[in-house]
Each structure stands twice: as structure tokens, then as C-alpha cells.
Amino acid sequence: RKEVEQDPGPFNVPEGATVAFNCTYSNSASQSFFWYRQDCRKEPKLLMSVYSSGNEDGRFTAQLNRASQYISLLIRDSKLSDSATYLCVVNPTGGYNKLIFGAGTRLAVHP
């Protein structure tokens, strides 16, 4: 079983749509969680951290369910510029800041 699993997509949505991505992780002791965005042939960039209480940044909302070992990202009012691959990332306990990346979910927003 992969340490971090994501639906690869692609998710094809029209502008203005709301889209949700899910992610599960296998290490129940993991402490830190993130969503990164990666554009084609580019490096990943931090989109947002994910906190147990849930957090929101503009159109983006991240949630964490520790009991189910499940992380989600909700994007509201999708823009063309949101088209990218979204990576679910986990920092396992004791990993000395080691990050475990999911394979990513590809989002394509069309006019």
C-alpha cells in the first residue's frame, strides 16, 4: 500500500465549478500535512498546510480527518489558472522533515 494515495484524475471542470480532491495516508502517527501544487514540468509549490481544525485560504479549503487518515482539498469558483496537479504531502513522525508525496491529482479547468 502506498504511503500517500490520491485519485490521479484528471478532473475536467468548467470555470466556476467547485471541485474536491481526497487523499489518504497510511502512517497513523503522521503529524504534518500539506497540499502542494505542481504545474507541468515545474517544481511543486506549497499551496497550504492542513490543520486538524480545517483551514481556508480564499477559494481553497483543506480538511483533515485523523481518525480516517483522510485529507481533502476543496476549490471553489475554479479559475483557468487553477489547472495543475495537486499533490497531497505528509510529513511522517520522526522523519526529520522528510516529506512523502502522493502521485497527485490532475485538474483541468476549461472555459
Add this chain to the structure above:
Amino acid sequence: GAVVSQHPSWVICKSGTSVKIECRSLDFQATTMFWYRQFPKQSLMLMATSNEGSKATYEQGVEKDKFLINHASLTLSTLTVTSAHPEDSSFYICSARVAGQGYNEQFFGPGTRLTVL
């Protein structure tokens, strides 16, 4: 701030040659740098953790004699792919962690695309 550069951005080489990739933190000191590899449509896989002034820690399955890492200063780490073969063709990305802080964001370099013929 927190810019990480990599050089070269892409390289094509013949099988059997060695390739050196540099990772630099431009405006901060990085005690720890990480090297990742990403094959097409796959996730970034951590290859090794590079600590300034000490030996790198390699992930399981990564050959330390093939992927030589040197972290000689707080702003530079290098990855040398020795005797490269076509299966080493990949996107190599480094990241750097700011010195003196607890867990925080890792800043990624723009990556190096290696093609071995």
C-alpha cells in the same frame, strides 16, 4: 526570499557519463537539503537527505555510490549521477530547509531534467 536554484535546468548525456547537478539556496542558509526524483506521472520520491558537513542519508533502494551527494556549505549541495544510464532519465528536484528553525516549509528548486541517451 527563500529562493532555491538548480543548475543545469536540463541536461542530455551519453550512457556511462557522470552528471553533476547543483542546488543552491540564494538568500538563506540551509543546513538540510533534500534530493527528489520524479518519473513521468509519478510522485516525487525522496532520494536522500543532505546535511551540511556530514554524510547524506539515503532512502532505501537508492544507491549511494551511484548518486553522490556533497553538501559542503550552507548554500550548496550537489548530486552527481555516476555512470548514468537511460533508466536514470528523470526530473531531479532539490529542496532546502531554512537553518535554525523547526519544521517549516521546504523551498524547492526548479528541477533538472536529465535525459540519458
